[in-house]
Amino acid sequence: MKMKSLLLSMTLLFEIFLPFTGTPTRTLARDLPNAPHTALAAGAAQAVSDPDALVLLPLDEGSGTTAGDVSGLGNHGALVNGPTWEADSGDGSPFSVRFDGSDDRIDLGALDVSGSGLTLAAWFKADGFPGPSADPRLISKASGTDANQHVFMLSTIAFGSGVRLRARVRVGGTTTTLIASGGDLAAGQWYHAALTYDGTALRLFLDGQPAGSTPLSGPVDADPAMPVAAGNQPAGAGARPFDGLLDDIRILQRPLSPSELAAIVSGGN
Numbered sequence: 187m188k189m190k191s192l193l194l195s196m197t198l199l200f201e202i203f204l205p206f207t208g209t210p211t212r213t214l215a216r217d218l219p220n221a222p223h224t225a226l227a228a229g230a231a232q233a234v235s236d237p238d239a240l241v242l243l244p245l246d247e248g249s250g251t252t253a254g255d256v257s258g259l260g261n262h263g264a265l266v267n268g269p270t271w272e273a274d275s276g277d278g279s280p281f282s283v284r285f286d287g288s289d290d291r292i293d294l295g296a297l298d299v300s301g302s303g304l305t306l307a308a309w310f311k312a313d314g315f316p317g318p319s320a321d322p323r324l325i326s327k328a329s330g331t332d333a334n335q336h337v338f339m340l341s342t343i344a345f346g347s348g349v350r351l352r353a354r355v356r357v358g359g360t361t362t363t364l365i366a367s368g369g370d371l372a373a374g375q376w377y378h379a380a381l382t383y384d385g386t387a388l389r390l391f392l393d394g395q396p397a398g399s400t401p402l403s404g405p406v407d408a409d410p411a412m413p414v415a416a417g418n419q420p421a422g423a424g425a426r427p428f429d430g431l432l433d434d435i436r437i438l439q440r441p442l443s444p445s446e447l448a449a450i451v452s453g454g455n
Contacts, residue, residue, distance in 0.1 A: 238438050240437045240439055241257055241294060242256045242257040244433075246279045246281045252265070265292055267291065272284045276311065276433045284431050285417040285428045287313065291416065293413065299439045301406070304437075304439065305382050306340040306380065307436040310428070311374065311431040312374075315342055316428075322429065323417065323419055324340045325414070325437065326416075337406065337409055343365055351392055357405065357406060377392060385405075387401055394452070
């Protein structure tokens, strides 16, 4: 009996480590059957284990005017002008936050990254793309709407006949802007958007897949007087309101790798 059990265990172990030879598929976190608990627990786990996380907002409170930061740094967000909680999400968790496309935002205070690493990431589902150039802000540290008035920003932008992701990062007093090389966005659909910067290149990712890059080097500029907001520009920086749902907002002082972003999209962490 012991020998039979040992052989069975060895067989199972062998099967577990067999290389995958089939066709890979990508499952979004929102499609997992038990995603609400899985995604929330995974987000909290990363918060505790990632020393470079500045802001991690699961946006799963479901009520109130505070978006709790689980990074451990206490960078909680304040829901301003009436964003509401909604039982719909991109990551499969219980809630997200709805913005009215007028004046809603989440205030995050004055935050700076240290060094040459940065990630801005969020799930979003737009009802539309308001603004003079279809350019609502997902995450923004800015004092105005001109390019050089942004230290970092993740948004959308009208491009040709469609709408695409756009990134901005300021290094050495000059802001570099990157528009996604592909991936036209549609209203009413969940997407995961990410900006990463590693000191050599600024990159965009859409649903975990590369969506453009441009060379860039040097530490990200710091401005302790300039605030950060999600779903709009910071107060006093000119309105660029988002219209729709935001979920799982992240700001890190390092670039998440393509495999880490793919894991977020598929519900890993």
